[in-house]
Amino acid sequence: MALPDETRGAVRMSAPPPISNDGTVLATRGLGVRARQHAILTDITIDFPPRSLTAIIGPSGCGKTTFVRTLNRMTETSPGLSVSGEVFYLGQNIYARGINPVLVRRRIGMVFQRPTVFPMSVFENVAFGLRLEHEPADVVEEEVQRSLERSGLWEEVKNRLDKPALSLSGGQQQRLCIARALAVRPRVLLLDEATSSLDPASTQRVEATLEELSHEITIILVTHNVAQAARASDRTAYFYQGRLIEVGPTEELFERPKEKLTEEYITGRFG
Amino acid sequence: MNENGSRPAAEPRGHDVEVKQMKGHAIEMGQWALGMVHDGWLAFERGDLPLAQSVIDRDARLDRFDQDVEREAVAFIVKTQPMGPDLREATAVLKVITYLDRIGRYGFDIAWLTSPEGAYDKDELRELLRSMDGLAEGMVAKALDALANDRGDLARSIFDLDDQVDEMNRSVYRIVIQELRTDPSVTQRIANELLVARHFERIADHACKIAEKTIYAVTGQRRGEYLPKRAPPSVGSDSRGAP
Numbered sequence: 001m002a003l004p005d006e007t008r009g010a011v012r013m014s015a016p017p018p019i020s021n022d023g024t025v026l027a028t029r030g031l032g033v034r035a036r037q038h039a040i041l042t043d044i045t046i047d048f049p050p051r052s053l054t055a056i057i058g059p060s061g062c063g064k065t066t067f068v069r070t071l072n073r074m075t076e077t078s079p080g081l082s083v084s085g086e087v088f089y090l091g092q093n094i095y096a097r098g099i100n101p102v103l104v105r106r107r108i109g110m111v112f113q114r115p116t117v118f119p120m121s122v123f124e125n126v127a128f129g130l131r132l133e134h135e136p137a138d139v140v141e142e143e144v145q146r147s148l149e150r151s152g153l154w155e156e157v158k159n160r161l162d163k164p165a166l167s168l169s170g171g172q173q174q175r176l177c178i179a180r181a182l183a184v185r186p187r188v189l190l191l192d193e194a195t196s197s198l199d200p201a202s203t204q205r206v207e208a209t210l211e212e213l214s215h216e217i218t219i220i221l222v223t224h225n226v227a228q229a230a231r232a233s234d235r236t237a238y239f240y241q242g243r244l245i246e247v248g249p250t251e252e253l254f255e256r257p258k259e260k261l262t263e264e265y266i267t268g269r270f271g
Numbered sequence: 272m273n274e275n276g277s278r279p280a281a282e283p284r285g286h287d288v289e290v291k292q293m294k295g296h297a298i299e300m301g302q303w304a305l306g307m308v309h310d311g312w313l314a315f316e317r318g319d320l321p322l323a324q325s326v327i328d329r330d331a332r333l334d335r336f337d338q339d340v341e342r343e344a345v346a347f348i349v350k351t352q353p354m355g356p357d358l359r360e361a362t363a364v365l366k367v368i369t370y371l372d373r374i375g376r377y378g379f380d381i382a383w384l385t386s387p388e389g390a391y392d393k394d395e396l397r398e399l400l401r402s403m404d405g406l407a408e409g410m411v412a413k414a415l416d417a418l419a420n421d422r423g424d425l426a427r428s429i430f431d432l433d434d435q436v437d438e439m440n441r442s443v444y445r446i447v448i449q450e451l452r453t454d455p456s457v458t459q460r461i462a463n464e465l466l467v468a469r470h471f472e473r474i475a476d477h478a479c480k481i482a483e484k485t486i487y488a489v490t491g492q493r494r495g496e497y498l499p500k501r502a503p504p505s506v507g508s509d510s511r512g513a514p
Contacts, residue, residue: 227352254354256491266354268285 003103004090024088025050025218026071026108026188031085033066033075040066041242044085048188053214055229055250056222058239059270064222067239068190071220072108073101089188109181113193115173122168123161125176129184143183150216151179152209171202175209188218195228207232226266230254238262286347286357293343294419297364297371300336301415301481304371305408307333307378308474312404314382315467316397318389326382333375340368356488363488367418370477370484374411377470384463391457391464396446400464403439403471406432410478417482423489426482430498436475443468 024047031044041063048054056064069075070083073094086093094104106129118125126144135143144161148154153175157168165176174194181189191210195203210219210232223229229236230250237247238261246259257263264270307326314323344364347353353361390397410429417426447465450457483494 226354230352230354255358257355263355267357268351 003094003099003107004092023049025090026220027088028071029086029088031067031070031087032083033063033070034082034084035080039242040081041070044244046237046244046247048218048220050218051215052235053210053219053221053233054235054237054247055233056220056237056239057224057226057229057265059265060224062239063242064239065192068110068192068220068222071188071190072105072110074105074110076101106184107186108188108190109184109186110190110192111174111177111181111194114197115170115177117165117168117173117176119164119166121162122157122165122176125165126179126183128180133184144179147179147183148176150182150209150213151175152205152212153179169202171198171205174198174202174206178206178209178213182213186217188220189213190220190222192222193224194221196224203228226254238265240265286351286353289347289351290353290357290360293340293347293364294360296336296340296343297367298415298419300333300340300368301371301374301411301418303329303333303336304375304378305411305415307375308381308404308408308411309378311378311381312400312467314385315463316390316400318385318387320385320387323382323385326378330375330379333372333379337368337372341365344368356491359488359491363418363484366484367481370480374474374477377474381467381470384466386460386463388460391450391460393446393450396443396450396464399439399443399446400467400471403436403443403468403475406436406439407471407474407478410436410475411481414478414481414485418485418488421485421489423486426485426489427497429482430479433475433479436472440468440472 026048028044028046031041032039033041044067056067058064066075066081069078071087075081075083083095087095089104089107092099094101094108118128120128123144124131126147127140130140130143145154145158148157153172156172157163157176165173168176178189178194195206198206207228210221213219214234221229221233223232233250235247236250236253238245238253238257238259240261246253246257246262248258253262254266257266307329310322311326313319314326344361348358348361351357390400410432413425413429416422417429443465447461450461486492486497
């Protein structure tokens with residue numbers, strides 16, 4: 001079964017994908033994750049609108065990482081986890097029988113806490129997904145440049161595209177990972193603590209990149225850094241003990257949270 | 272939040288100690304400003320020039336309070352990046368000290384009008400000004416109490432008092448006009464009564480602004496969310512000259 005915006009063959013030939021009828025790109029309904037008898041996530045229902053940057057915050061162990069990994073079926077790579085409920089991408093349940101998880105992950109990309117660059121050149125790192133798609137050389141070249149520009153890295157690496165990616169700084173490597181994810185034109189980008197290992201200047205550059213990208217795609221950013229959620233996102237969701245406690249516009253949530261649990265967390269009572 | 276709009280007592284939050292300390296300094300500044308108003312009026316009423324001078328001299332300390340509490344609030348924001356109620360408290364304190372500075376300055380201005388003859392000798396006018404002083408000072412004291420104790424309900428009770436002060440201000444205006452018609456030679460002295468009434472009216476307004484900021488700090492609600500909107504007074508109405 002194909003995803004709603006999936007086309008065969010060349011990634012670049014994909015027409016701008018349609019949005020589901022209610023304008024939501026990604027949504028969960030009653031989503032739960034269990035590890036044997038232990039509930040990691042319980043009954044999560046949330047919508048992610050197009051062109052938005054949603055921060056997921058909460059204390060350690062609240063399930064925020066598990067939650068984003070469930071959004072592109074990455075949880076399937078962790079044995080012993082069972083998923084219940086539904087995750088809709090453009091109205092299609094990605095856990096429905098016949099949906100190919102590889103196609104899901106192409107549309108819903110992910111960037112991890114530590115930069116995961118491959119031991120190859122800057123250019124080949126970004127071209128990696130395109131090569132798997134057997135894109136012609138001119139298309140690959142075009143997409144690599146476009147992705148590096150979108151990730152805010154192009155000006156810094158354009159004269160050393162053939163240099164090893166591992167020679168880049170930590171911040172540059174993380175933006176390279178973002179460029180690699182963007183190269184296959186995802187509609188949604190998930191970031192799991194993607195700046196927690198970076199210095200403040202690199203973090204600022206990555207956040208600026210995400211802000212730019214959020215005008216085009218849907219971004220979901222997991223962060224333990226409440227200040228980062230406040231400055232970088234336009235919506236924030238607070239998780240606690242595997243449940244979604246509150247979600248709303250970032251300024252609203254940080255200025256006057258509706259739930260006592262949220263207030264206690266953002267004012268540093270715990271977490 | 273409990274039903275009377277105040278925050279229930281809880282164990283200290285992450286920044287409870289710093290917030291309490293910052294608010295404590297703002298309250299201290301408020302008491303200083305209130306003292307300037309109180310003594311400014313006494314000096315004006317009695318014609319007590321040394322007391323008036325002491326009020327004038329207190330202005331420098333008021334300025335220092337303003338700067339110190341502002342610095343403290345800014346440092347708190349920079350160091351803790353407060354959220355939720357802590358953020359609201361810090362921004363409220365920054366606004367409140369501006370209102371308190373203005374209140375203290377009105378005390379200064381009243382003291383500045385003191386003449387050896389004291390207040391204008393007309394019982395009705397003097398009683399009105401005494402009442403305005405009592406009400407305005409009471410409103411500021413209540414606003415400070417509400418701020419210190421996170422009492423949104425107490426803060427809300429201040430708004431009705433403002434209407435009384437406004438009405439008294441209009442009464443002073445009418446009496447002054449009547450006096451001027453009767454005896455134009457008193458213009459200089461009676462003009463000061465009008466200014467003092469105006470200063471009390473402004474002090475009461477600032478007390479309301481402090482109450483608004485207290486409600487915001489405690490509940491997150493802004494004025495438009497709990498007070499009915501009023502149409503602005505029309506130019507040419509009865510209130511002209513003393514809005």
